[in-house]
Amino acid sequence: MNDKLQVIKEQVDGLIAQAIEEIKQAESSKMIQDIRVKYTGKKGELTQISKQMKDLEKYEKPILGQLINQFHQSFNEHIDKKQEQVKQKELAAQLASETIDVSLPGRRQNFGSRHLLTQTREELEDLFLGMGYQIIEGPEVELDSYNFEKMNLPKNHPARDMQDTFYISEEVLLRTHTSPVQARTMEKHDFVKDGPLKMVSPGKVFRRDNDDATHSHQFHQMEGLVVAERITMADLKGTLLQFAKAFFGEEREIRLRPSFFSFTEPSVEVDVSCFKCGGKGCNICKWTGWIEVLGAGLVHPNVLEMSGIDSNKYSGFAFGVGIDRVAMLKHNVDDIRHFYQNDLRFLTQFKGGQN
Numbered sequence: 001m002n003d004k005l006q007v008i009k010e011q012v013d014g015l016i017a018q019a020i021e022e023i024k025q026a027e028s029s030k031m032i033q034d035i036r037v038k039y040t041g042k043k044g045e046l047t048q049i050s051k052q053m054k055d056l057e058k059y060e061k062p063i064l065g066q067l068i069n070q071f072h073q074s075f076n077e078h079i080d081k082k083q084e085q086v087k088q089k090e091l092a093a094q095l096a097s098e099t100i101d102v103s104l105p106g107r108r109q110n111f112g113s114r115h116l117l118t119q120t121r122e123e124l125e126d127l128f129l130g131m132g133y134q135i136i137e138g139p140e141v142e143l144d145s146y147n148f149e150k151m152n153l154p155k156n157h158p159a160r161d162m163q164d165t166f167y168i169s170e171e172v173l174l175r176t177h178t179s180p181v182q183a184r185t186m187e188k189h190d191f192v193k194d195g196p197l198k199m200v201s202p203g204k205v206f207r208r209d210n211d212d213a214t215h216s217h218q219f220h221q222m223e224g225l226v227v228a229e230r231i232t233m234a235d236l237k238g239t240l241l242q243f244a245k246a247f248f249g250e251e252r253e254i255r256l257r258p259s260f261f262s263f264t265e266p267s268v269e270v271d272v273s274c275f276k277c278g279g280k281g282c283n284i285c286k287w288t289g290w291i292e293v294l295g296a297g298l299v300h301p302n303v304l305e306m307s308g309i310d311s312n313k314y315s316g317f318a319f320g321v322g323i324d325r326v327a328m329l330k331h332n333v334d335d336i337r338h339f340y341q342n343d344l345r346f347l348t349q350f351k352g353g354q355n
């Protein structure tokens with residue numbers, strides 16, 4: 001081996017010793033990658049040495065080739081082994097940093113619940129379903145003819161003033177009460193096929209009202225209607241007493257006071273004995289012992305006839321209860337606007353079941 005080759009061989013030996021030492025010190029994949037580039041990359045140390053090939057004699061070139069191969073073999077062996085170790089260490093570190101502490105408390109899920117008005121509507125529905133009533137829904141956008149005329153309130157009748165509403169056109173409006181469902185149901189009813197008519201109809205109603213603690217431009221009612229042969233005031237009174245006891249408590253009594261509704265004759269306002277003081281007088285019943293809860297009466301013969309029912313053969317009773325109102329009374333809610341503001345501090349007070 002001549003001098004030149006001898007020098008190169010010493011360079012390669014030195015280089016591999018140096019590389020092995022650096023590989024030993026490497027602690028990360030990044031450092032290992034840097035070492036690869038430093039020694040075997042395009043501008044790496046070994047490439048520099050290889051460049052001397054052209055200065056060698058022909059017979060010497062394969063010897064240098066062999067030296068280079070030996071370098072690669074040894075270098076790769078060391079660096080691959082190191083790479084494997086580092087990878088294991090890095091994986092272990094990653095696993096350790098990502099472990100889940102199963103003893104930490106979980107994130108609480110917030111469950112929603114039915115709105116108090118929905119709970120109240122369903123409670124009322126269940127109550128009347130239990131007495132054999134059907135539930136029938138009617139449209140919120142209603143015709144003048146159903147909302148007023150078929151309820152015995154002709155155009156220009158002064159009693160219309162109390163129920164001014166939102167008009168879509170001259171003849172189409174947002175219904176002011178659930179009473180028009182009476183007419184819609186009676187028109188379709190066939191006593192021979194269907195037997196007596198017993199229905200309740202819950203839903204939204206609308207009025208042109210100024211909103212305050214007890215008034216809202218949108219609220220809820222439930223209409224009740226029974227039509228059959230020989231229905232009397234006694235049937236109405238018995239039904240409403242049963243309702244009052246089931247909804248407000250077994251000890252409740254009711255009293256009827258004369259009133260006026262165009263679609264009933266006679267008409268009554270129905271009071272329930274105060275469920276807070278039992279009738280002695282308190283702030284809830286305004287020291288009268290009684291709380292007004294609904295309007296009712298015997299269906300006016302005109303209303304029966306306009307819906308195609310023979311008023312000589314059939315009679316009926318009807319009632320209309322404010323769902324918001326009875327919910328407020330029963331749960332001591334002091335402002336109807338609470339129902340429509342979706343404030344969780346209010347809503348979450350009524351999370352438990354039906355009551």
Ligand code: DAH
Nearest residue numbers: 177179295296297318319320
């Ligand atoms: N529709 C009436 C209102 O909104 C409530 C009402 C009173 C309904 C008497 C009835 C009834 O069915 O018989 O003020």
